[in-house]
Amino acid sequence: MMKKPKILVYAALALVLLFLGPCTVRHLRPAFAKYQLKRAINKIEPWTASTNYGPAGWKQLVAAAKKYQTSAPELANVTVGELLEKNAGQPGLAVLQAKVFLLQRMVFELPENSPGQPMISANYFRGRTDINPDGTFNLAWPISLGAGPPRLVSGCDGLAGENYSPQKEFNYLRFHFKYRDLARVQL
Numbered sequence: 001m002m003k004k005p006k007i008l009v010y011a012a013l014a015l016v017l018l019f020l021g022p023c024t025v026r027h028l029r030p031a032f033a034k035y036q037l038k039r040a041i042n043k044i045e046p047w048t049a050s051t052n053y054g055p056a057g058w059k060q061l062v063a064a065a066k067k068y069q070t071s072a073p074e075l076a077n078v079t080v081g082e083l084l085e086k087n088a089g090q091p092g093l094a095v096l097q098a099k100v101f102l103l104q105r106m107v108f109e110l111p112e113n114s115p116g117q118p119m120i121s122a123n124y125f126r127g128r129t130d131i132n133p134d135g136t137f138n139l140a141w142p143i144s145l146g147a148g149p150p151r152l153v154s155g156c157d158g159l160a161g162e163n164y165s166p167q168k169e170f171n172y173l174r175f176h177f178k179y180r181d182l183a184r185v186q187l
Helices: 004-043 055-070 073-086 093-107 166-176
Strands: none
Touching: 004 055, 004 073, 004 093, 055 093, 073 093, 073 166, 093 166
């Protein structure tokens, strides 16, 4: 038989866990979600000067887009900002910006045949690859999701530019376009 002091200690511990448990989970959940999103973004295959983007790269981009879409919008935006801020001034910043640029084009259902010119965007050299033969604009540039698997219509030439803000772009896109149905992306 247990002694009374042990029972009281266990009861007190159980009460503390009942009280603090949900609070702890509530505070750890956003941190874990940020960690998962940052990890998914870092795993995205870099966008190089080539248009060759392998099947594994597309799978990782779609996986990161799914993670992005299932995150709270504010949390996703803050996470991207933190990731870019952490890498500011580092040699890999341009690669990370290009990954985020591709990611946002996969996250949102952007028209590939729009009569209007691109909205908020980075200053990547496009070489008119964002203009379709019929004169319309591919707002999902450099991604094309026409018939078949996704493809890049242009390699990454240059840098995003100092004025590129993925956070501002995300806010614009989320209020003007719906999320892409990633289950329909043929990999």
